[in-house]
Amino acid sequence: MAPRYDAVVVGAGFGGIGAAIQLDRLGLGDYVVLEREDDLGGTWHVNHYPGLAVDIASVTYSYSFEPNPHWSRLFAPGAELKKYAEHVADKYDLRRRMRFGTEVRGARWDDNEQQWEVSLADGEVLTSRYLLAATGFLSQPYTPPFPGIDTFEGKIIHTTAWEDDFDVTGRKAAIIGTGATAVQLVPELAERAEALTVFQRTPIWVVPKVDAPIPAAVRTLFERVPATQQVARMVNTTMLEALMVIGVLHFKQAKPLNRAAGLLAKAHLRTSVRDKRTRRELTPHYDFGCKRPTFSNAYFRAFNRSNVRLETSSIERITPRGIVTADGTETEIDTLVLATGFNLWDVNFPAIEIIGRDGTDLGKFWRDNRFQAYEGITVPKFPNFLSLNSPYSYSGLSYFTTIEAQMKHMGRLFGELVRRGETTFEVTERANTEFLDRVTDKLGSSVFYGGDCSTARSYYFNQHGEAALLRPNSTVSTYRHAVSFPLDDYRYGATSIPEVPSA
Missing domain, CATH: 3.50.50.60 (FAD/NAD(P)-binding domain)
Known part of the structure; x- marks a missing residue:
């Protein structure tokens, strides 16, 4: 057949x-x-x-x-x-x-x-x-089986099921997770929420993001002369290769490059976050590249805001009105954002x-x-x-x-x-x-x-x-x-x- x-x-x-x-x-x-x-x-x-x-x-x-x-x-x-x-x-x-x-x-x-x-x-x-x-x-998508999560009376939203009409303005929110998604989302929530608690299990390496609008003249050049965009692609790919292939995959042969990437990320952290204790808690204790690094100019700066708090104690349970950590402290929230990644x-x-x-x-x-x-x-x-x-x-x-x-x-x-x-x-x-x-x-x-x-x-x-x-x-x-x-x-x-x- x-x-x-x-x-x-x-x-x-x-x-x-x-x-x-x-x-x-x-x-x-x-x-x-x-x-x-x-x-x-x-x-x-x-x-x-x-x-x-x-x-x-x-x-x-x-x-x-x-x-x-x-x-x-x-x-x-x-x-x-x-x-x-x-x-x-x-x-x-x-x-x-x-x-x-x-x-x-x-x-x-x-x-x-x-x-x-x-x-x-x-x-x-x-x-x-x-x-x-x-x-x-x-x-x-992965949601850790936090004890008591089914009893929470507020809003729960996973980043993969975001509701476009959802507004965090004026809310007491918490976000669980500090991976690449959270790095993008935290600054946005910090701008609007009355209070934001970031629950971090593992800090992430973050390096400066060389980002800017592409001028209309450059876009026109890319359209009319495609070879110019191919060159831009080649340059960027070469930079990524140096970071990933040499610094990560050839770590034993190129430790100085890996260390340099880590130092860049630490310098970015030091110049972005004012509080010494927060800087220490945001500093990874593993080598650069063990976990996928990411780029951001706004993530670290969000922790300078008075309405943002970093929480590094492990989560013990979730209650109808908040999150209780291993030290017994309960953070009252009405919105729980899950940036808990994928399985x-x-x-x-x-x-x-x-x-x-x-x-x-x-x-x-x-x-x-x-x-x-x-x-x-x-x-x-x-x-x-x-x-x-x-x-x-x-x-x-x-x-x-x-x-x-x-x-x-x-x-x-x-x-x-x-x-x-x-x-x-x-x-x-x-x-x-x-x-x-x-x-x-x-x-x-x-x-x-x-x-x-x-x-x-x-x-x-x-x-x-x-x-x-x-x-x-x-x-x-x-x-x-x-x-x-x-x-x-x-x-x-x-x-x-x-x-x-x-x-």
């Missing part, structure tokens, strides 16, 4: 959009993109809290093949990222292949028919030759149940046998499956580096399928093991294993203490691998044939 679709793509964020564009380029135009939300854009559709902006310069946080000369600022606000996603989808005619409000419950490989069966929440089952999971790294390793890898060859459950496979994916995109025992947000796939600091590397990998892999006249592929155990050994060895030089990350509580680390998210390569190296990986790292044709061990 022929499958209904060439491919099913799960997720209509930037990863899914990139995958769809590449499927069209490869001649696999009979596909469907399934999205649980009511529109495309992924995180830039779901998130619209005050102060939302990209934390990577816009010229880099975008597709290299689809530059946008109209960014209003160096770090564009979230609404412009959403608009950019809509522009790309419309230009490449993707909307007609998208189904919104469609929740995927799971997918199972049918070895007899050599196809995927994708089950939807409404009971419908779709069949496809290929399955592409583009559910993103930050798609499963990557328990429910996001993978975000849906995926059953491969021989009944192998992907989530169980990863947890029993280490989180792993060959070149950050394919997994043994999962034929015709591409995981676009996988362990060891995130390269550099811009998500678009990862997306475009995976698009290139798809191009090489499917090109070989066509050359062989086959329709089925599966990465070999040998190739997957060799890749896992290489990245594990390379990460031994990173700050994650060579530095002090004991107090970071970073989402880079999984529940086994492995830093299994980032790929230890430069952007150039990642792209080179994507177009030159050995073609015999895959088996082609019927997947029921067992792999022949190498001599």
Whole structure:
């Protein structure tokens, strides 16, 4: 029985959009993109809290093949990222292949028919030759199980479910969390709330944000001479590479650069916050890069306001009218803002149940046998499956580096399928093991294993203490691998044939 679709793509964020564009380029135009939300854009559709902006310069946080000369600022606000996603989808005619409000419950490989069966929440089952999971790294919001949270009588709002008409003016608010989202949101809340208490479990490294409006003349230049924007992209990418690849991934060889980044952040803190005790509490006690750093010129200064207080005692329970910390102090509030991030390793890898060859459950496979994916995109025992947000796939600091590397990998892999006249592929155990050994060895030089990350509580680390998210390569190296990986790292044709061990 022929499958209904060439491919099913799960997720209509930037990863899914990139995958769809590449499927069209490869001649696999009979596909469907399934999205649980009511529109495309992924995180830039779901998130619209005050102060939302990209934390990577816009010229880099975008597709290299689809530059946008109209960014209003160096770090564009979230609404412009959403608009950019809509522009790309419309230009490449993707909307007609998208189904919104469609929740995927799971997918199972049918070895007899050599196809995927994708089950939807409404009971419908779709069949496809290929399955592409583009559910993103930050798609499963997390709310810690604080005792008593169900008894709170005030307003509770999670940053991923922000209500545009919600006004914090005059309220006694608390925000739990001090990650990248809180860094953007705290200054906005501080401007309006009568009182704001920031509950911090782990301080975050914050460096100055070199942000400014992009003059109309520059935007016009980018539009008329695209090469100028390409140069700007190259310069910014090079700076990010120095920060991430050298200072973080090559920590052992480049400790001075990592230390310099930490000193810059500490100097930024010292010149921004007046109170000595607050500065001390906002200072991380782990090496720069253990937890994703962020950029802001307003976060630290918010703590100089008389209506803002930093609370570092752990939360014991939530009462109907406030929050009680471990020292017995109760902070009375009427509004609780949850900037508690996302659950990557328990429910996001993978975000849906995926059953491969021989009944192998992907989530169980990863947890029993280490989180792993060959070149950050394919997994043994999962034929015709591409995981676009996988362990060891995130390269550099811009998500678009990862997306475009995976698009290139798809191009090489499917090109070989066509050359062989086959329709089925599966990465070999040998190739997957060799890749896992290489990245594990390379990460031994990173700050994650060579530095002090004991107090970071970073989402880079999984529940086994492995830093299994980032790929230890430069952007150039990642792209080179994507177009030159050995073609015999895959088996082609019927997947029921067992792999022949190498001599």
